[in-house]
Amino acid sequence: MPLNRDFVGRTYQASAPYEVSRVKISEFATAIGDDNPIYHDRQAAVAAGHPDVVAPPTFPIVFSLLGTGDALTDPALGLDFSMVVHGEQRFEYERPIQAGDELVCSSTIAEIRSVGRNEFLTVRSDVHTTSGELVCRTYNIIVERGGAA
């Protein structure tokens, strides 16, 4: 079933800021197999010139879709999650995410299009600190296999 294009342009935000902890950064780095001490040890991060441990480049995936959770599972959108795969992902960084950041993520359904038998849905997320500093932007394209058939 084609996705409901009425959702294009809608913006969502999680109910509370995402608090970045040293423990979570270390857990995520361990899960991707990266033992770089900058991710695990505050002193190593400071020695490298960072204020605290920083997160690996793909860390924003942990929180960047939290705000859209309800929208993507809304029956009115028509997305069959059992057929979803990840199509594309891109990050633009103003600075690395670091422990202690409190991040507000504003996510917009930027585009829905059909490619062959599949539906492509793009979510753009703007990530700011609670004081308004832009930290990064993320672009997430998910593919519903067979959705446009």
Add this chain to the structure above:
Amino acid sequence: MAATVKYDDVETGQEIPAAEYRVRRVDLVRYAGASGDFNPIHWNERHAKAVGLPDVIAHGMYTMAQGGRFVTDWAGDPGAVVEYGVRFSSMVVVPDDDNGATITISGIVEEKREDKRVVVTLTARSGDSRVLSKARAVVQLT
């Protein structure tokens, strides 16, 4: 917080040697927990096959993260990465054995920009498949 690679030491077309990254079922379970992505196609073979996949497949973001490691290990500092994007062009199928799958990543310096930034393009393969396409990072060198 700066790359250890010097802009002046890098040439367009320069190759970054390949590295191999192992991915086993346990790695996907751990990644599911850390990332919050519990889609069963990444850990439940019965479910994966029921939706038409050959077997359990790795999270695309797990593969992308290995590309991220490749770039940050080369650059010397995660903070040097100013942009990173990929297209997931093929699946990394992860069998239920002790070896799992292997992702082989290599890179090339595609372009030197004016502001001491370089564009690195990545090639990621698993088995006979190219698992990432349009994989590129913009890195701030010193």
